[in-house]
Amino acid sequence: MGRVGVLLLNLGGPDKLEDVGPFLYNLFSDPEIIRLPFRWMQKPLAWFIATRREKTSQENYKQIGGGSPLRSITEEQGEALKTQLDAMGKEANIYVGMRYWHPYTEEAIAQLAQDNIDKLVILPLYPQFSISTSGSSFRLLEKLWQENPKLQPLEYTVIASWYKQPGYLQAMAELIIEQLNQFPNPDQAHIFFSAHGVPKSYVVEAGDPYQQEIEECTQLIMQTLNRPNAHTLAYQSRVGPVEWLQPYTEDALKELGEKGVKDLVVVPISFVSEHIETLQEIDIEYREIAEEAGIENFRRAAAPNTHPVFIQALADLVIESLEKPDLKLSQVTQMKKKVKMYPQERWEWGMTTSAEVWNGRIAMLGFIALIIEIITGRGLLHAIGLLQ
Numbered sequence: 001m002g003r004v005g006v007l008l009l010n011l012g013g014p015d016k017l018e019d020v021g022p023f024l025y026n027l028f029s030d031p032e033i034i035r036l037p038f039r040w041m042q043k044p045l046a047w048f049i050a051t052r053r054e055k056t057s058q059e060n061y062k063q064i065g066g067g068s069p070l071r072s073i074t075e076e077q078g079e080a081l082k083t084q085l086d087a088m089g090k091e092a093n094i095y096v097g098m099r100y101w102h103p104y105t106e107e108a109i110a111q112l113a114q115d116n117i118d119k120l121v122i123l124p125l126y127p128q129f130s131i132s133t134s135g136s137s138f139r140l141l142e143k144l145w146q147e148n149p150k151l152q153p154l155e156y157t158v159i160a161s162w163y164k165q166p167g168y169l170q171a172m173a174e175l176i177i178e179q180l181n182q183f184p185n186p187d188q189a190h191i192f193f194s195a196h197g198v199p200k201s202y203v204v205e206a207g208d209p210y211q212q213e214i215e216e217c218t219q220l221i222m223q224t225l226n227r228p229n230a231h232t233l234a235y236q237s238r239v240g241p242v243e244w245l246q247p248y249t250e251d252a253l254k255e256l257g258e259k260g261v262k263d264l265v266v267v268p269i270s271f272v273s274e275h276i277e278t279l280q281e282i283d284i285e286y287r288e289i290a291e292e293a294g295i296e297n298f299r300r301a302a303a304p305n306t307h308p309v310f311i312q313a314l315a316d317l318v319i320e321s322l323e324k325p326d327l328k329l330s331q332v333t334q335m336k337k338k339v340k341m342y343p344q345e346r347w348e349w350g351m352t353t354s355a356e357v358w359n360g361r362i363a364m365l366g367f368i369a370l371i372i373e374i375i376t377g378r379g380l381l382h383a384i385g386l387l388q
C-alpha cells in the first residue's frame with residue numbers, strides 16, 4: 001500500500017470572539033442541525049438565530065479565554081497520532097477537517113487531493129454516531145466526492161463509530177479513576193455521565209442510533225472501570241423549543257443533590273476534546289447547579305485529548321480499518337437503516353400529498369411568526385431561550 005492519509009473530522013469552534021457569529025451561522029445553516037421542512041427557510045433562519053444568539057455565546061467563550069481550544073487540541077491529537085502510527089511502522093499524513101469553522105473539511109480535502117494519497121481513512125472524532133455530527137460530515141464528504149472528479153480514484157474507508165474500541169474505553173476508565181482517587185472514599189462517589197443531547201425526534205422519527213450507542217458506551221465504560229460506584233446518564237446542552245433526549249443534565253444533578261449525593265464525578269462522553277461544553281457548561285454552569293443542590297465535591301473527568309492510551313486507541317483504529325474491507329460513505333449513511341438524512345425530499349413522510357400540504361402550512365405559519373418576531377423583537381424563539 002502506498003501513502004496513507006487520515007482525515008480527522010470534528011465540529012470546529014470559533015478561534016476568537018469575532019468568529020462566534022459566523023461560526024453559529026454556519027452551524028445553524030446545516031439541515032442536520034436544524035431540520036426544517038423547506039430548504040429555502042434554512043439560511044434566513046440560520047442568520048436570524050445566529051444573530052440573536054451571538055452575544056450570549058460570546059459571553060460563554062469569554063469565560064474560557066475568548067475562543068474555542070478545539071482547533072489546537074485536534075491538531076495536537078493529529079500530531080500525536082502521526083507519531084504513534086510512525087512508531088507502529090505506518091507512515092501517514094494527518095488532515096483535520098472541521099464542519100463549521102477553520103480548517104474546514106473542504107480545505108482538508110483540497111490539500112489531500114494535491115498530496116497524492118493512495119488510501120484515506122476517514123475518522124470522525126466522535127465516538128458515537130449521530131446524524132448531527134458524524135452524519136453531517138459524511139453527508140458533506142459525499143457531496144465533495146461527487147463534485148470533484150479528482151477524488152473519484154482515491155481509495156478510502158470510513159470508520160462510522162468506535163465507542164466499543166477497548167483502548168478508548170480504557171482511556172475513559174483511567175480518566176475517571178484519576179478523579180475518583182481524589183475522594184477520601186472513592187467507591188462512594190457518584191459517576192455522572194453527561195452526553196451531548198440531541199432532539200428526541202432525531203432518535204424516534206429519524207432513527208438516529210446515537211442514544212443507543214451512548215447507552216451502550218456508558219455500560220462498557222462502567223464494565224471496564226470495574227468499580228462498585230453508582231452511576232447516572234443524562235443529556236446536556238439542550239438548545240431550542242423542542243424536546244431533547246432526557247433526563248436533562250441539570251434536572252438529574254438536582255435530583256441527585258436532593259437524594260443526598262455529596263461526591264460527584266462528571267464524565268463527558270460525546271466529545272474527545274475539551275471545548276466550550278466541558279470548560280464552560282459543565283465546569284461553570286452545571287457545577288453551580290450541583291452545588292446549589294447540595295453536592296459538595298464536584299469533579300470532572302478530563303476529556304481524552306492527547307492521553308497516550310487514547311492516542312494508541314486511535315492508531316489501532318486506523319490500522320484495523322486498513323486491514324478490513326473498505327466501508328464507503330454511501331454504505332455508512334444507509335447502514336443505519338432507518339436513518340433519514342437530508343435532503344428533505346428523501347423524507348418518507350414528505351412524500352404524501354396530505355403531508356406536503358401540512359408541511360407547507362406549518363412552514364408558512366413558522367415564517368410569519370419569524371417575521372413578526374424580527375419586527376417586534378418578541379416571540380416564541382427567544383422566549384424559550386433559543387434566541388437571546
Ligand SMILES: C=CC1=C(C)c2cc3[nH]c(cc4nc(cc5[nH]c(cc1n2)c(C)c5CCC(=O)O)C(CCC(=O)O)=C4C)c(C)c3C=C
Nearest residue numbers: 011012013014057068070130132133196198239270275276
Ligand atoms: C442546535 C442543535 C445542536 C445539536 C443537535 C448539537 C449536537 C451536537 N454537538 C456536539 C458537539 C459540539 N457542539 C459544539 C458547539 C455548538 N453546538 C450547538 C448546537 C447543537 N449541537 C451550538 C449552538 C454550538 C455553539 C456553542 C454554543 O453557543 O453553545 C461544539 C464546539 C464547541 C466549541 O468549543 O466551540 C462541539 C464539539 C455533539 C457531540 C452533538 C451531538 C451528538
Ligand SMILES: [Fe+2]
Nearest residue numbers: 011196237277
Ligand atoms: Fe453542539
Ligand SMILES: [Fe+2]
Nearest residue numbers: 237238277281
Ligand atoms: Fe452547547
